[in-house]
Amino acid sequence: MDEVAFLRELLEIYSPSGQEAALARYLAEKMAELGFDVHIDEVGNVVGEAAPSHLRTPTPPHPCSPAPLLLFLGHIDTVPGFIPVRLEGGKLYGRGAVDAKGPLSAFILAAARAAPSLEDMRIVVVGAVEEEASSKGAHHIVDRFRPDYAIVGEPSGWDGITLGYKGSLLLSYSLSRPVKHNAAEGPSAPEEAIGFWNRLVAYADEFNRDKVRRFEKLDLSLQKIKSSDDGFAQRVEMTIGLRMPVGFDMAAFKEGALSLADGAELNFLNEEVPFRAGKNNPLVRAFLRAIRALGGRPRFKLKTGTSDMNVVGPVWGCPIVAYGPGDSSLDHTPSEYLEIEEYLRAIEVLTQVICELQRVNCKWR
Numbered sequence: 001m002d003e004v005a006f007l008r009e010l011l012e013i014y015s016p017s018g019q020e021a022a023l024a025r026y027l028a029e030k031m032a033e034l035g036f037d038v039h040i041d042e043v044g045n046v047v048g049e050a051a052p053s054h055l056r057t058p059t060p061p062h063p064c065s066p067a068p069l070l071l072f073l074g075h076i077d078t079v080p081g082f083i084p085v086r087l088e089g090g091k092l093y094g095r096g097a098v099d100a101k102g103p104l105s106a107f108i109l110a111a112a113r114a115a116p117s118l119e120d121m122r123i124v125v126v127g128a129v130e131e132e133a134s135s136k137g138a139h140h141i142v143d144r145f146r147p148d149y150a151i152v153g154e155p156s157g158w159d160g161i162t163l164g165y166k167g168s169l170l171l172s173y174s175l176s177r178p179v180k181h182n183a184a185e186g187p188s189a190p191e192e193a194i195g196f197w198n199r200l201v202a203y204a205d206e207f208n209r210d211k212v213r214r215f216e217k218l219d220l221s222l223q224k225i226k227s228s229d230d231g232f233a234q235r236v237e238m239t240i241g242l243r244m245p246v247g248f249d250m251a252a253f254k255e256g257a258l259s260l261a262d263g264a265e266l267n268f269l270n271e272e273v274p275f276r277a278g279k280n281n282p283l284v285r286a287f288l289r290a291i292r293a294l295g296g297r298p299r300f301k302l303k304t305g306t307s308d309m310n311v312v313g314p315v316w317g318c319p320i321v322a323y324g325p326g327d328s329s330l331d332h333t334p335s336e337y338l339e340i341e342e343y344l345r346a347i348e349v350l351t352q353v354i355c356e357l358q359r360v361n362c363k364w365r
Contacts, residue, residue, distance in 0.1 A: 001034065001112070003347060004092065004340060007105040011085045011094030017077040017133035020044055024076060027108075027127055034112040036125070045137045046076065046127035048108070050115040068361045069122045070354065071145055072111065073138065073308055074104030074153030074324075075131035079332045090340050097338040099331040100131070103153030103324025106343060110350030121358050131308050134270070138308035142315050149283045149319050149357060151350075152309045155326030158345040159296035161287050162322035164276030166215065166243040168306045169250070170223075171257065173238040175264040179229055189234040190227045192262065197222055199260045200240065203253075211245075215302040219243040243304055246274045272306045275313040282360045283319035283353075290352035294345060303328070323350070 009030075015023040027046045031038045036048030078096040085094040096102070104127055111123045124145065128137025156162045173196060177189040187195065200220055208217040224239040244250065254268055278284075279300065291298045303322075313320050325346035330336045 001030075001109065003105075003109055003344060004087070006030070006109065007097070007102060007338075007343065008085060008087070008092060008094070010101045010105055011092070011096055014082045014095070015077055016080045017130045020076050020129045024127065024129070027076065031108060031125070034108065035115055036108075036112070041140065043136055043140045044129040045140060047141075048111075048125045050111050050118065050123045050125070067120050067122050068148040068357075069124060069145070070149045070151070070357060071147035072107040072123070072125040072151050072153065073141075073312065074107050074125070074127050075100050075129070075137065075308065076104065076127040077130055077132050079132050081334065083334065083336055087340075091337040092340060092343070093335070093337040095336060097330075097336050098155045098326035098328065099336070100153045100155065100324060100326075102326050102338045102343055103155060103346070106325060106346045106350055107151070107153055110347050110354060113347070113351045114354040117355065117358070119358065121354075121361060123354065128308060135272075135308055135311050138311040142312050145316075147316060147318055148361075150312065150316055151283075151353075152307055152312070152320065152322040153324045154303075154307045154309075154322040155324050155328040155331065156301055156322060157299070157327065158294075158325050158342045158349060159291045160299045160301050160323070161279075161284065161291075162301045162303055162309075163279055163284075164215070164246065164302045165274065165306050165310050165322075166219075166245060166304050167248065167250075167274035167310065168270065168272045169242040169244065170269040171240040171242065172267040172269060173240065173261070173264055174235070174267075175237075176233050176235045179232055179234050189236045190225075192264070193225065193227075193236040193238055196260060196262065196264060197238065197240070200257065203256065203260070213302075214304055216245045218245065218248065219304065243306075244274055246276045248274065272310040273314060275310050276302065277309070277313060277320045281319035282357060283321060286353040286356035286360070287321065287323065287349070289356060290349045293352060294348060296345075305331075 031048040038048035083095040130136035221241040227236040
């Protein structure tokens with residue numbers, strides 16, 4: 001299959017979170033043509049298995065095969081905003097080129113390449129839904145598989161290996177106060193809200209005082225603020241985003257935030273725990289060898305965002321990395337593109353990783 005044409009077809013099908021069905025059907029058809037046993041599960045994930053015939057499991061794949069399982073977890077959704085697809089100057093432009101149809105396409109093509117040489121190892125590729133919203137697809141499969149190795153599809157650069165992501169949380173703030181004259185003493189509801197924000201900033205500054213690396217810091221962002229009044233009550237609402245480092249005491253933070261709220265209503269939403277994987281394992285060593293074999297200098301990365309690694313990593317407890325072609329600074333931007341040369345190199349890296357894992361897992365043979 002033409003690697004570039006395949007990715008271009010995926011980019012042409014617009015699939016923002018919650019609208020992935022058309023792409024899922026198309027992807028399932030193409031994966032079947034490549035030799036996968038494939039189905040679309042209950043929540044819309046595309047699940048394809050590549051394995052020797054004697055290891056093929058009934059559909060859906062059984063999570064507890066005695067042979068080692070390598071699971072590729074990508075996602076088929078994107079953020080909103082279609083970008084016209086074009087190939088220009090060795091770059092393929094389109095929504096999802098980097099985040100994360102490029103990595104998923106590389107997963108599928110590498111697994112298809114390696115499938116004919118599989119002996120006693122299974123490969124499952126999952127194209128998950130709603131990673132950009134609620135990670136619905138990852139939450140659905142987390143208890144349905146127990147892989148021996150896992151690779152999450154996110155842009156790292158073809159020579160980069162991502163080992164960890166910060167956690168995330170949304171804090172919803174709501175305050176209502178009786179309307180009073182402008183000349184009256186005391187703060188208005190919006191001023192009280194800003195006071196709460198400033199107290200949180202002071203909390204984060206104190207937490208970060210002895211931290212050097214951003215991955216170790218608590219990051220706050222004021223995402224929305226809105227005030228209104230109806231002549232009787234003045235209301236203000238805020239949405240505050242948090243990015244937390246590994247080891248952050250979330251329970252203590254929530255208790256502290258409530259003590260600073262001064263009567264406002266707080267709700268804590270969409271919590272994802274921070275996660276950092278180990279690097280002394282066969283999966284990471286396979287990546288190091290493959291990248292070096294292609295002339296690269298491997299780079300370990302820790303990301304300040306989140307991914308489906310935050311969902312599955314703590315549960316699966318297996319060697320896991322995030323990997324994929326692309327520059328993550330282009331995520332969600334109107335000029336998202338993927339370098340074709342990097343994309344092709346990533347496919348080769350992944351193919352070699354699969355072959356290396358087969359070699360080191362001869363104890364199953």
